[in-house]
Amino acid sequence: SQQGEEDPQALSIQEGENATMNCSYKTSINNLQWYRQNSGRGLVHLILIRSNEREKHSGRLRVTLDTSKKSSSLLITASRAADTASYFCATDVIGKLQFGAGTQVVVTP
Amino acid sequence: EPEVTQTPSHQVTQMGQEVILRCVPISNHLYFYWYRQILGQKVEFLVSFYNNEISEKSEIFDDQFSVERPDGSNFTLKIRSTKLEDSAMYFCASPTRGFRSGANVLTFGAGSRLTVL
Numbered sequence: 470s471q472q473g474e475e476d477p478q479a480l481s482i483q484e485g486e487n488a489t490m491n492c493s494y495k496t497s498i499n500n501l502q503w504y505r506q507n508s509g510r511g512l513v514h515l516i517l518i519r520s521n522e523r524e525k526h527s528g529r530l531r532v533t534l535d536t537s538k539k540s541s542s543l544l545i546t547a548s549r550a551a552d553t554a555s556y557f558c559a560t561d562v563i564g565k566l567q568f569g570a571g572t573q574v575v576v577t578p
Numbered sequence: 579e580p581e582v583t584q585t586p587s588h589q590v591t592q593m594g595q596e597v598i599l600r601c602v603p604i605s606n607h608l609y610f611y612w613y614r615q616i617l618g619q620k621v622e623f624l625v626s627f628y629n630n631e632i633s634e635k636s637e638i639f640d641d642q643f644s645v646e647r648p649d650g651s652n653f654t655l656k657i658r659s660t661k662l663e664d665s666a667m668y669f670c671a672s673p674t675r676g677f678r679s680g681a682n683v684l685t686f687g688a689g690s691r692l693t694v695l
Contacts, residue, residue: 500681568620570620
């Protein structure tokens with residue numbers, strides 16, 4: 470069964486705008502991670518938030534976690550064209566990462 | 579920064595043929611993983627491998643799939659008789675150093691694109 474599901478599936482914004490994407494999951498987790506994937510490439514880890522944390526920042530990234538709603542959000546502030554990629558949430562369940570289908574973000578100059 | 583290296587980057591094969599995908603994970607790691615991603619779809623867990631044994635596998639990882647460690651550093655994913663639906667990107671991944679224990683953060687290879695005709 471699919472653990473993480475991202476929403477929206479696709480997002481198109483202009484440079485300078487903020488991009489927000491959400492992730493919902495089904496079971497209890499140890500932590501939740503966000504990864505980025507450029508077209509045709511491997512996934513790159515962006516940020517991790519543990520189950521006892523509510524918010525975390527890293528540069529222009531802000532992640533929230535609501536374990537009562539089993540949901541997380543990733544905010545990219547002041548987006549750049551180079552942020553164009555697919556973004557995946559991954560839940561760490563019993564030492565195995567399970568990914569959603571991703572949100573495809575396009576940032577136009 | 580430690581890398582995970584995968585070969586080939588792209589392989590085209592005929593249905594029914596055997597395919598071997600190779601991975602060199604981050605050195606000295608005992609754990610590694612294989613994932614696959616059908617074009618435009620989610621990244622799916624296939625199998626985890628620990629200390630020369632399969633530790634967990636998904637329902638996708640049926641008898642047509644196998645993983646091996648033919649030497650000290652390389653890992654392989656073999657598909658014995660490929661089907662059209664095996665066309666996908668296959669990623670191997672190693673745990674990333676520098677995170678506190680208990681956090682399963684992965685470093686992925688660039689992937690091997692398999693096209694089955």
